[in-house]
Amino acid sequence: MQxxxxxxxxxRDEVEFHYGGAAHVAYPEDPQSLTDEDxxxxxxxxxxxxxxxxxxxxxxxxxRRWFNAIRDTATHQVLAVYRMDEAKPVTS
Amino acid sequence: xxxxxxxxxxxxxxxxxxxxxxxxxVSLSEVPFLTQLNLRVDPLGRAARAxxxxxxxxxxxxxxxxxxAGDLDVLWLGPDEWLLVAPEGRxxxxxxxxxxxxxTEHGAVVDLSAHRTTVELSGALxxxxxxxxxxxxxxxxxxxxxxxxxxxxxxxPVLLLARDSEMxxxxxxxxxxxxxxxxxxxxxxxxxYAASGP
Ligand SMILES: [Zn+2]
Numbered sequence: 132m133q134x135x136x137x138x139x140x141x142x143r144d145e146v147e148f149h150y151g152g153a154a155h156v157a158y159p160e161d162p163q164s165l166t167d168e169d170x171x172x173x174x175x176x177x178x179x180x181x182x183x184x185x186x187x188x189x190x191x192x193x194x195r196r197w198f199n200a201i202r203d204t205a206t207h208q209v210l211a212v213y214r215m216d217e218a219k220p221v222t223s
Numbered sequence: 224x225x226x227x228x229x230x231x232x233x234x235x236x237x238x239x240x241x242x243x244x245x246x247x248x249v250s251l252s253e254v255p256f257l258t259q260l261n262l263r264v265d266p267l268g269r270a271a272r273a274x275x276x277x278x279x280x281x282x283x284x285x286x287x288x289x290x291x292a293g294d295l296d297v298l299w300l301g302p303d304e305w306l307l308v309a310p311e312g313r314x315x316x317x318x319x320x321x322x323x324x325x326x327t328e329h330g331a332v333v334d335l336s337a338h339r340t341t342v343e344l345s346g347a348l349x350x351x352x353x354x355x356x357x358x359x360x361x362x363x364x365x366x367x368x369x370x371x372x373x374x375x376x377x378x379x380p381v382l383l384l385a386r387d388s389e390m391x392x393x394x395x396x397x398x399x400x401x402x403x404x405x406x407x408x409x410x411x412x413x414x415x416y417a418a419s420g421p
Pocket of ligand 1: 137138139140141190193194195196
């Protein structure tokens with residue numbers, strides 16, 4: 132079992148959370164002008180780093196808030212969590 | 224011919240005897256038919272202040288805390304969401320006063336009284352019992368009196384309220400359809416205390 136620190140509720144069991152994919156994927160500024168290839172890139176293409184990765188998580192079983200987390204994809208260690216309206220923290 | 228009037232039965236009415244027969248150190252009972260209203264409102268807005276005035280209670284903004292005002296409990300569910308718990312039969316008057324307070328401002332009041340029933344769990348072993356089914360830190364210095372939490376207990380979603388953390392007394396607000404399962408789990412989990420009791 133891994134504890135994930137919800138920015139509201141504090142450390143909770145991982146089963147209370149749902150994963151929401153990569154964070155900070157900006158919606159296209161001018162959707163009308165996108166080609167099919169651009170759309171595919173926006174919808175499906177994500178970075179897949181080994182190491183710290185900014186992700187969206189939802190505390191589904193409790194406060195039901197979405198938040199961002201920086202998780203090391205190699206160790207699963209959660210390096211930082213921050214609310215949707217907070218800037219991405221710097222992690223070394 | 225006589226016609227029987229339909230009688231309201233609480234979700235755990237059929238387990239009253241079993242719940243009353245727990246080993247020393249654990250007390251279980253159902254607190255049925257409590258008034259439960261879900262409230263959503265901007266905590267910084269005018270409506271929140273009007274609601275607080277109408278309730279005579281503050282809306283707690285610290286996560287996972289509850290405040291009590293007389294026989295009303297206000298439980299934090301989210302940054303803009305609370306559950307108001309009051310004795311049976313108060314839903315209509317409470318809902319009306321909340322709607323009046325919110326007025327034309329942005330907010331929502333939903334009567335959820337039939338959504339959950341409540342199990343009161345108390346006794347010296349209450350904390351040990353809960354710890355078998357959840358990973359929350361229940362130490363009285365952490366989960367203090369007036370703390371609340373939504374979490375899975377034995378995989379069933381419950382809303383846990385510490386009414387007293389020193390002389391352990393908890394309320395478990397459980398969905399109606401999950402209540403018999405949670406009650407059966409609690410009864411099963413305290414079987415071992417019968418053997419080891421004083
Ligand atoms: Zn949370």
